[in-house]
Amino acid sequence: MWMQIGQFAVGVALLVAGAEWLVRGAARLARTLGVSSLLVGLTVVAFGTSAPELAVSIHAARQGTAGIAVGNVLGSNIANLLLVLGLSALLMPLAVSRQVIRQDMPVLIVATVLSVLFLRDGNITRLEGGVLFALAVLYTAFLVRQARRAGTVPCADEDDAPTPARGRGVLRDCALMLAGLIGLVWGADWLVQAAVEVARQLGVSEFVIGLTIVAVGTSLPEIATSLVAVRKGEGDLAVGNVVGSNLCNLLVVLGLAAVFARGAIPVPEAALHFDLWFMLVATLACLPLLAARHQLGRAQGALLLAWYALYVLWLVLVTRFGSVPPLAAQVILYALLPASLVWVLVDWLRYARRARLFQEKSE
Numbered sequence: 153m154w155m156q157i158g159q160f161a162v163g164v165a166l167l168v169a170g171a172e173w174l175v176r177g178a179a180r181l182a183r184t185l186g187v188s189s190l191l192v193g194l195t196v197v198a199f200g201t202s203a204p205e206l207a208v209s210i211h212a213a214r215q216g217t218a219g220i221a222v223g224n225v226l227g228s229n230i231a232n233l234l235l236v237l238g239l240s241a242l243l244m245p246l247a248v249s250r251q252v253i254r255q256d257m258p259v260l261i262v263a264t265v266l267s268v269l270f271l272r273d274g275n276i277t278r279l280e281g282g283v284l285f286a287l288a289v290l291y292t293a294f295l296v297r298q299a300r301r302a303g304t305v306p307c308a309d310e311d312d313a314p315t316p317a318r319g320r321g322v323l324r325d326c327a328l329m330l331a332g333l334i335g336l337v338w339g340a341d342w343l344v345q346a347a348v349e350v351a352r353q354l355g356v357s358e359f360v361i362g363l364t365i366v367a368v369g370t371s372l373p374e375i376a377t378s379l380v381a382v383r384k385g386e387g388d389l390a391v392g393n394v395v396g397s398n399l400c401n402l403l404v405v406l407g408l409a410a411v412f413a414r415g416a417i418p419v420p421e422a423a424l425h426f427d428l429w430f431m432l433v434a435t436l437a438c439l440p441l442l443a444a445r446h447q448l449g450r451a452q453g454a455l456l457l458a459w460y461a462l463y464v465l466w467l468v469l470v471t472r473f474g475s476v477p478p479l480a481a482q483v484i485l486y487a488l489l490p491a492s493l494v495w496v497l498v499d500w501l502r503y504a505r506r507a508r509l510f511q512e513k514s515e
Contacts (some may be wrong), residue, residue: 167339213410213414225342239379252391253442276410290476444503
């Protein structure tokens with residue numbers, strides 16, 4: 153047991169270090185080539201911090217451990233929205249830009265609904281995975297075009313002629329990215345092996361391990377990135393990192409896992425009954441939370457953490473008793489969650505009404 157725990161810890165360390173090297177090398181490469189920092193934040197940082205999920209899910213799909221492949225994506229998205237945003241907002245209230253509310257969050261909601269539609273029949277096929285990945289390519293191209301229209305990304309004919317120093321910088325950045333990819337591959341292999349072995353010894357399903365330990369472990373890059381961004385006063389970057397990472401998880405990670413899997417990836421029954429829908433509700437609930445006041449305050453952060461605690465409690469009860477005791481299920485599903493969702497909607501409507509009245513007085 154202790155050997156597997158040590159192997160798991162080393163795997164997580166390699167994943168985090170690999171993601172750090174990959175993001176650092178990609179960000180330097182972007183600066184060297186003249187790509188805007190906004191585009192780097194929406195693409196390179198989000199895709200880079202989702203690289204652990206990509207490595208774990210593709211490896212798990214190829215090895216036939218589909219529970220981890222699907223559970224890792226669902227668990228990571230839930231952890232990003234509730235745990236990462238909750239911790240970040242508790243540290244400091246997060247300012248949210250208009251673009252995140254009007255563009256990025258709606259796109260994430262559409263991607264989440266589409267993924268739910270693909271998964272709710274009990275499996276995700278190679279064709280459906282290809283559709284998800286194609287949407288990721290289209291959205292990335294849209295972001296590049298949007299940045300270019302804003303004048304932040306130079307066109308090809310505006311690039312300066314290559315210099316020896318620039319060439320050395322490109323080689324250095326590519327070498328750092330390669331080292332990060334190697335760390336990710338090794339870390340994913342060790343982490344999946346250890347997680348499966350621990351699940352078997354403790355009698356816990358691979359799916360639950362993927363939803364909790366593996367998901368939080370591979371979400372560490374998002375946690376670190378967001379907390380550092382908040383500490384530096386870049387709250388919008390923290391929110392953008394979470395939204396972009398969740399988009400990458402659904403469209404790239406889940407999509408490529410389905411493409412590279414040996415046949416359709418089956419969805420565990422537990423996901424069909426609870427986790428899939430919990431991810432959808434959490435994603436939908438985050439939009440009014442972010443839209444109200446264009447800020448995610450400490451109270452909202454505490455609410456997100458409370459939701460994540462309820463989610464983990466649900467998984468613990470399912471693992472311990474085989475199903476959630478009826479009384480606990482009724483309290484969680486018909487009292488705590490609805491009451492908190494009503495509070496979110498009332499808070500958002502109250503703010504929207506005040507904003508409308510203020511606008512009318514200004515006119």
